Amino acid sequence: MSLLVKASKAGRQIVEVTPESAGWTHVGFAAHRLAPGEAVELDTGARELCIVVLSGTVTVMAGDQVWQDIGGRSSVFEERAPYAVYVPLETRVSVTASGSAEVALCSAPATTHRPARLIEPSSMARSVRGKGANTRYVCDILPQTAEADGLLVVEVVTPGGHSSSYPPHKHDSDNLPEESSLEETYYHRLNPEQGFAFQRVYTDDRSLDEALAVENHDVVMVPRGYHPVTVPYGYDGYYLNVMAGPKRIWQFKNDPAHDWLMSK
Numbered sequence: 001m002s003l004l005v006k007a008s009k010a011g012r013q014i015v016e017v018t019p020e021s022a023g024w025t026h027v028g029f030a031a032h033r034l035a036p037g038e039a040v041e042l043d044t045g046a047r048e049l050c051i052v053v054l055s056g057t058v059t060v061m062a063g064d065q066v067w068q069d070i071g072g073r074s075s076v077f078e079e080r081a082p083y084a085v086y087v088p089l090e091t092r093v094s095v096t097a098s099g100s101a102e103v104a105l106c107s108a109p110a111t112t113h114r115p116a117r118l119i120e121p122s123s124m125a126r127s128v129r130g131k132g133a134n135t136r137y138v139c140d141i142l143p144q145t146a147e148a149d150g151l152l153v154v155e156v157v158t159p160g161g162h163s164s165s166y167p168p169h170k171h172d173s174d175n176l177p178e179e180s181s182l183e184e185t186y187y188h189r190l191n192p193e194q195g196f197a198f199q200r201v202y203t204d205d206r207s208l209d210e211a212l213a214v215e216n217h218d219v220v221m222v223p224r225g226y227h228p229v230t231v232p233y234g235y236d237g238y239y240l241n242v243m244a245g246p247k248r249i250w251q252f253k254n255d256p257a258h259d260w261l262m263s264k
């Protein structure tokens, strides 16, 4: 099975990964393009959900709570954090677009009945990582310091000609404090949209070693292994990461072969 999930060019649902389709246990991801007035409705069931308003403006209803006209980014490449909503398990949800909108639905198994909440852009830490052609821009949407059962959500902009998730790192061994075990999805966007990027997913023994050409809206599933990204000159890359695993801690290990880059 390829780790690349191609996006649908038309229709409301752009792409979807479920634990069943991925053959794993925790992470669920879907992206939807909504026309004005169009809605996506669901019941969270046994999962918690983080709705990320990637672009446009939407109204979110979760149980008896409503957040009217949240969002406002014209594109994921606009230099500002998104609005997001955390929704606990067993909750009826609707997301209705005010104008054209793109939303991400990020989910993981949950057991705690905590209140639904708006996650304001002002509460999200934005940081710059790396140097030179490894510089990238990170926004922590639902980090491990924020309440949730299992979900971690982060977005990253990689300028054209740069690498990110690099030096290559992995988090596939439940071996804290050295490393945690987290499944992960990458929802890729390119600007301009005809661009492409590359992501490699590989393990130390190379029993898994896939080099994937990703286009706008494609998802890469990372069940295990190192997972660096490079974006060619002329195009900027964006991805939204969803991670979850047995413990809600992001503790990664760099590939020893490339760890020297940290002190370059």
Ligand SMILES: O=C(O)C[C@@H](O)[C@H](O)C(=O)CO
Pocket: 129, 136, 154, 156, 164, 165, 166, 171, 184, 241, 252
């Ligand atoms: O540092 C980066 O370039 C982004 C990565 O941390 C990315 O969020 C990831 O790989 C998470 O495991």
